[in-house]
Amino acid sequence: MFTSISPPAAQPPAPPSRRELNKAATRQAISDSTLGLLRSAGPGNFTVEDIAESAGISRRTFFNYFSSTEAAIASVTHGFLDTALEQFRLRPADEPILESARAALVELADPMTVAPMAELFSLTQASPLLARSELEAWDHCTEQIIAAARERAARNPAVDMDGDMDELYLRSLAGSVISCGKAAMEVWFSRCGTDLSAESLAILRQLLIDSMALLGSGFAASAPQHPDSPASQPLQSDSPAPHSSERS
Amino acid sequence: MFTSISPPAAQPPAPPSRRELNKAATRQAISDSTLGLLRSAGPGNFTVEDIAESAGISRRTFFNYFSSTEAAIASVTHGFLDTALEQFRLRPADEPILESARAALVELADPMTVAPMAELFSLTQASPLLARSELEAWDHCTEQIIAAARERAARNPAVDMDGDMDELYLRSLAGSVISCGKAAMEVWFSRCGTDLSAESLAILRQLLIDSMALLGSGFAASAPQHPDSPASQPLQSDSPAPHSSERS
DNA sequence: GTGCAAAGATGCACGTAGTGTAACTGCGTG
DNA sequence: CACGCAGTTACACTACGTGCATCTTTGCAC
Structure with missing residues (x-):
């Protein structure tokens, strides 16, 4: 290049x-x-x-x-989330946002990408001092997603942007996507620690996929009573992942 | 009441x-x-x-x-979210979490409750200095919801807690609920400012309901193409909440 | 009431965080 | 080479947050 x-x-x-x-x-x-x-x-x-x-x-x-030590530390998280945003932005504009998010997040399950994040998780365990800038980083990413999604919609006249609904829709969706991605990361770390083996990364991938599936299914409208039905269909990482759009 | x-x-x-x-x-x-x-x-x-x-x-x-001025300011947000948590905790244990969250959030659309929050929103507009403690407050609320939901599940043997899935499920759901509630608050404020009239509160109620409906429907698995179909039909709180489209 | 013990408030000192400012250094350009 | 400018550095200053010793208030027993 x-x-x-x-x-x-x-x-x-x-x-x-x-x-x-x-x-x-x-x-x-x-x-x-x-x-x-x-x-x-x-x-x-x-x-x-x-x-x-x-x-x-x-x-x-x-x-x-x-601006502070926290900011310096949070640069790791920013870098991590920036790669996710980068992936998100180059998804096709007509793709459902949730699917784009899923694809972008799965790309994060890469040794070089998650390694700094995993170490940061391990270092900041039980240290609320650092939580602030971390939260800021995730929040910043949320805003970026909102901006990216809005720009995407602007270039895609197929979807009519009702000026009334879109703001709530966008903010809710973006926030939920980030929350679920964060949840997957947290669960992954609590389960695998700083293990970066292929199996561990596969688990992370699956957690990210599952969290997006939960979101897309409306959390099965209930509690996770049936481990097979709601979100655990073992869809593997690189296969097309048909992703049956479940409308109600 | x-x-x-x-x-x-x-x-x-x-x-x-x-x-x-x-x-x-x-x-x-x-x-x-x-x-x-x-x-x-x-x-x-x-x-x-x-x-x-x-x-x-x-x-x-x-x-x-x-511990800081920010913490003193964030006490307002903490009080606000604490009332929501209080409402959430006294919902029946067999109720779906999303429904409990919806009910708890709607209770917030009360003049005495939202007034401090609304003023805080107006005062901290365009001031990232205060955003930190605010984010912390919302995050703290998320953790509380997780704890409450987990305790509720423990008292409700009907749902089988698959030790594998529940962590991701709980964290994703709690985070999404908070994100959507936050989104509704933000949209409401950007639309109504510090207006606490009955109509304004009705809009807030409807926004909270809509955001929970979006979440429960998996965000309609797509973009909001049909303003009537995705999330607005089932439940109306007590007033029609006329949606007036204003666009910037 | 008086005395006592614990909780809380206060003053003081200290290290650290950020920031404004002016002088200084090294890179890019004519 | 010399000039201009981006970037670095040293210095000073305000404010933050905390440990500690001291003083005041409260609760309680006598």
Whole structure:
């Protein structure tokens, strides 16, 4: 993937200037140092000055990149959710949102992608100090999904956007999707910890699929009385997943 | 509908001791002073010392009650969500969770209950500073719902709790319910602002009902193509709640 | 009432978080 | 090479949150 000759004009693809590079490197160094201290010292047991020293920068510079230690830590979550959003955005516009979400989430069950998240989960266990920025990250992702879904609908005149209903619909759906994805992640971690083996990732995939299926089925309109009926049809990850649209 | 609120509470029926009373009064004074400053100065434009002075206490005492200004502000949201949880908990144990949630949420559409929330919404508009504690409050409510639902299931041997599925089910459902309730509140506020008239509350009720219906129907497995079909038909609270389309 | 013990409020000090500001350094450009 | 600018750094300052010692209030027994 050589982006040929794109001097400094293109917006996203080719600004490999020295300054941008240094900035990215510094940002990464800060993030790494923060994670390192989180590992060695534990949450709440190190200061911004420690991070700065570890990253080889000044305390002031840290705040030029992140507004707080929590923000630096949450950059992991942001990166994780950004890949999900990326996947979501390049789904076909006429696809049901739930199906797009399912597809995007399943893409996350990849070693390189979940590894940082899994470690973050393990490091922030029983530490409400860090929960704040995490919640913010998920909430931010919700807003992004709303924006993406709205833009998708705008490009898709087939669905009539009744100005009255769409706002509630979009916000409810996006929030629920995020909540279910989060729930799947939480259950997965509580079950598999930081295990990144193929079986563990398969479980994660299935949990994500199941949570989306629960959402799509309206949670079976009741309690999970029949483990076979509501959402556990063993649909495997890469097969087309017919996804029978269950309308009422 | 007078819920016959007797002066003391249920479990702690007789602790009107002087100490408890003073503590409650101080706590309320702090909360009031904080809200007052939020009104007069705006978010981020006053310090803990200002609150303490306004409440007639010392700065140190403030921190004996709240860990931060945000926490003091979020006490409003906590109170709001606590009433919802209270309603949820006294629903019959054999009722579907979604229906219980719907009933509990509709109870919130009461002037005395929503008034503080509505004002908080208006005061914290465009202020991400306060969003953190708000998110925490909603998240805390989610955990409470999970706990309540789990306890309910434990007392209801009819539903078999498959140890494998229930965790994902509970977390997904609870998170989705909260997300939808939140979405309804947000839409309501963006539409009605701090209007607490009967019509406005009817709209809120209907939004809450609609969001739960969306959830129960699996979001119609698609986009809201038919404004009449997806979620608005079955239940009307007590007023037709005329839907007026306004678009930006 | 008086005395006592515990709970709570207060003042003080300390470390840390963020932020404004001005000086400084290295990269990009003419 | 020199200039301009993005980015870094040092410094100062306000505010936050907490530990600790002290003082005041409350509850209780006598």
